[in-house]
Amino acid sequence: MSELKAYHLPGVSGTDGGLVTVSPFCLKLDSFLRMAGIEHQSITASTPFPGPKKKAPWIEYQGRTLGDSTLIIDFLKSEFGKDPDAHLTDAQRGTGIAIQRLIEENLYWAMVYDRWCREENWPILKGTVLGSIPAPIRMALAPIARRGVKKQLSGHGMGLHSPAEIETIAAKDIGALAAILSGGPWFFGASISSTDAAVYSLLANIMFVPFSSPMKAMIEAHPTLIEWLHRFRREIYPERS
Numbered sequence: 109m110s111e112l113k114a115y116h117l118p119g120v121s122g123t124d125g126g127l128v129t130v131s132p133f134c135l136k137l138d139s140f141l142r143m144a145g146i147e148h149q150s151i152t153a154s155t156p157f158p159g160p161k162k163k164a165p166w167i168e169y170q171g172r173t174l175g176d177s178t179l180i181i182d183f184l185k186s187e188f189g190k191d192p193d194a195h196l197t198d199a200q201r202g203t204g205i206a207i208q209r210l211i212e213e214n215l216y217w218a219m220v221y222d223r224w225c226r227e228e229n230w231p232i233l234k235g236t237v238l239g240s241i242p243a244p245i246r247m248a249l250a251p252i253a254r255r256g257v258k259k260q261l262s263g264h265g266m267g268l269h270s271p272a273e274i275e276t277i278a279a280k281d282i283g284a285l286a287a288i289l290s291g292g293p294w295f296f297g298a299s300i301s302s303t304d305a306a307v308y309s310l311l312a313n314i315m316f317v318p319f320s321s322p323m324k325a326m327i328e329a330h331p332t333l334i335e336w337l338h339r340f341r342r343e344i345y346p347e348r349s
């Protein structure tokens with residue numbers, strides 16, 4: 109059994125193949141591990157609280173515990189000598205970082221808003237994101253977690269906008285992603301890279317989950333993005349295609 113343990117939040121089964129995990133950051137790490145072919149144990153955690161930063165994902169390896177998907181990926185690249193980005197130019201690496209920030213520091217928060225603040229999604233959230241917490245604890249924890257996430261949304265700034273403003277912001281980001289992807293097949297042309305994993309982890313967490321979101325239609329408005337999502341899934345998660 110591999111000594112690398114990767115902890116992620118629960119997955120979701122869905123009409124569209126479902127997802128290993130409902131957390132984009134955890135899905136990014138899972139995709140990277142598959143892409144790099146690094147043997148590991150994938151462990152579902154009910155909450156992010158046991159992680160070293162109280163966020164998911166985290167890993168345990170040779171007595172070390174490490175949090176943050178990007179720091180973990182950087183560590184694994186050097187520890188295992190496997191880099192799916194080895195073929196990229198410096199300019200592509202720079203663009204990759206900019207795309208990752210768009211995904212993780214901006215568009216992610218529009219997804220968080222849809223999941224945690226839209227009333228129609230509240231029962232779905234309790235059954236998925238919080239779904240593996242024992243029911244009595246979940247009932248007590250859910251409203252506390254919701255207050256905490258709303259505070260995070262305000263602190264970030266996304267939560268201060270009206271729903272219509274959030275939609276405008278999200279549409280701009282999704283349009284930018286479609287424009288950068290262009291004809292593909294991958295974000296940087298002929299070879300898949302960790303930028304594809306970063307973008308997939310969020311867009312799949314909008315498209316392949318039971319939450320309602322105006323972003324579903326925004327993504328569907330770009331057939332190239334939809335084709336790319338399915339291409340990524342066929343390549344990295346063929347069992348779910």
Ligand SMILES: N[C@@H](CCC(=O)N[C@@H](CS)C(=O)NCC(=O)O)C(=O)O
Nearest residue numbers: 131132133156163164165176177178
């Ligand atoms: N920068 C971190 C972000 C991780 C993160 O925000 N994870 C979310 C789940 S998608 C989490 O654990 N949130 C719990 C919280 O903030 O209390 C990474 O890349 O791993």
